Amino acid sequence: MSWANYHSHCTFCDGRSTMEDFVKFAIAKGFRKYGFSSHAPLPFYTRWTMNAEDYPDYESEFYRLKRKYAGQIDLYLGLEVDYILNCTDAKRDFFTDKKFDYLIGSIHYLDKLSNGDFWSIDGGFREFDNGMTELFGGDIRKATKRFFEVSTAMIEKGGFDIVGHVDKITYHGQKYRDFDPTEKWFVDLEAELLQLVKEKGLMLEINTKSLREHGITYPHQNFYRMIKDMQIPVMVNSDCHYPTNVMESFEFTYKMLHAIGFRTMPQLFDDGWKPVEFDEYGLKF
DSSP, X not given: OXXXXXXXXXXXXXXXXXXXXXXXXXXXXXXXXXXXXXXXXXXXXXXXXOOGGGHHHHHHHHHHHHHHTTTTXXXXXXXXXXXXXXXXXXXXXXXXXXXXXXXXXXXXXXXXXXXXXXXXXSSOHHHHHHHHHHHHTTOHHHHHHXXXXXXXXXXXXXXXXXXOSTTTTHHHHTTSTTOOTTSHHHHHHHHHHHHHHHHTTOEEEEEXXXXXXXXXOBSOGGGHHHHHHHTOOEEEEOOBSSGGGTTTTHHHHHHHHHHHTOOEEEEEETTXXXXXXXXXXXXXX
């Protein structure tokens, strides 16, 4: 039995340790496969994404580690690519002229604020609340609908393999009285987006980053059965920024998914993605 994780960060973006530290922790935890997915460069400066000029070093260090740890763990090269409507996506030139093992498509920003910055749905709560007040009059349901509209546009645009933290709006959204992922308005939005994921043949991550501290995964646990019924392929990723979190809440999540009826997860091999059986104790390589 073993583990795998394809969503991870390191010091080339906002991760808190080096690539090699993450590899060492993954090997120590019994990982068979591990993928790096630093936040891809954006067309504007941020403190949490990779700088475009650092990409050659990112690639070089990856291949050094791949050679060094061959036979101990399979390493894969990816990026987490932001979609910002009418600004950037996974099909811009930066990505199309490079060779990746996979790409993750995610949303961290929505529309522009009056100061010219994009509204972050993944930063601090005060920043989230101020942006929601300015753009949506403080209406969390309108903000959530907009998040799903932009998510739909991202999936329609394509250019990536894995849908990252599909309903991340719940991270701050659940702090509002009018937000409830079990109510029909939210369920309908999620169901429509998941149907599009299925139609496009994409893989969906179960992102465990917030489970221990906030009690939720992305997508929310309420939708596991719907995802199973839709037969959407899922993988469990930790979205780790610290080496100690390479398998954050994996055992609990694997057990939950297996109890619902999931039996396989897509895993990357030299000849592409293939389903691998799993149970609560890990992947059956």
